[in-house]
Amino acid sequence: MSQPATLERLRNRLSQLSGTSLISGAGALRLHLPQIERALPWRGLARGALHEVRGERNAITAFLAAAIGRDTRSEEVLWVTPEPTLYAHGLAQLGLDHRRLTIVAARRTDDRLWAIEEGLRELGYGAVVAEIDNADLTETRRLQLAAEKSGSIGFLIRRDQQPSAALTRWRIEPARSDGYRPSWRVTLERCRGAEAGFSWDVEWDHATLSFRLAAALADGSLAAAE
Template identity: 65%
Template sequence: MHYSPIPRSPAPLFSPAIDHLRQQLSRLTSGGLIGGSALKLGLPEIEQALPWHGLARGALHEMTGDRSAITGFLAALLGQNPRCGEVLWVTPASSLHASGLAEFGLDHRRLTIVSARRADDRLWSIEEGLSELGYGAVVAEIDSINLAETHRLQSAAKQGGGIGFLMRRDSQPSAALTRWHINWANSDGYRPCWRLRLERCQGGETRLAWNVAWDDAALSFHLVPR
């Protein structure tokens, strides 16, 4: 299978006034984009920093940082949101197992894992999962992706109404609504803890950071001191 990127269009001229209007328009139209819903973290301090009061559905979001930390965090996030529906997880290796994700609360009965070594196949899988197959959430491990391809995936998420997560290693321009940097943080030895840094947010603030711990008994996140 071959994933054909759409042609690049000329970059628009930048103007502070135009950029401000774009941000205002994003705030006004975000409800139409996601149908007034968002994937909740259960942490008001973080949700209030996002224009959608959570992670926008019908949209693409990106995670960079430590792969194992991102995997654990997304499993916990999707595990505490069962109403999100079925989850498609696209990975280049066969080392990802449903039992490991279940330790963070993600029920294996909601989960489909696709292993695809070729990046084009993974991109095709996430686009199909978001636009045609009706998954509530799609997670894909992608080393590198260009701007045109992220526009294509953002359109697929908007069409299907689900939420897409890209785990990427590069930091090139993207059409995703948010980009997060996630690493493990010091914990008390009993609960996994992550350091979340919001690096990019369409229509919102950036360079915000939080330490978040996971309570596997309550299936919920808690803020902890840095």
């Protein structure tokens, strides 16, 4: 499918969803990990807001799929990517059902920015995840305002270091695993209105479809966040 056709399909999809999904005053997306949630002013990841994530791409994809997948309030999920390489079955194993997921592949950064803003503006309590090469402060402010107006939650997967209007910035990397449970090193690098610099080792339990804390770091940052 051509890129213009893909974007037109997104317009139609958002038009169908916006009549029933637009809600404001959204609260927080819960990870159900008290040690992390106590470090955040919203006791979770604030809805109506933009969050940034850096790190290893596959680790980020898996962690966000697990976090959003178990969030029953994010009924519709839009994932914007430069290449159509997401594996829906793998995401489903982490709890993100393909029936909730719309994937938009757009190579041009401007097209992805448009798709992100429209998704944030129209999905209400939904979630938007986007891989973005470059977005300046003005562009991220527009995305933040779109999320605020609708109650959506947005995640920008970034490689650049430009200033941003996002409420939080995270780094997610693979962590040592037993081979059965995905594991991540999750670091809160920046948080508006709160102290940052904390790290946690988190793993995913396929049986219960839930996160659990693996271990405290040797430098004591986990204990400091409790």
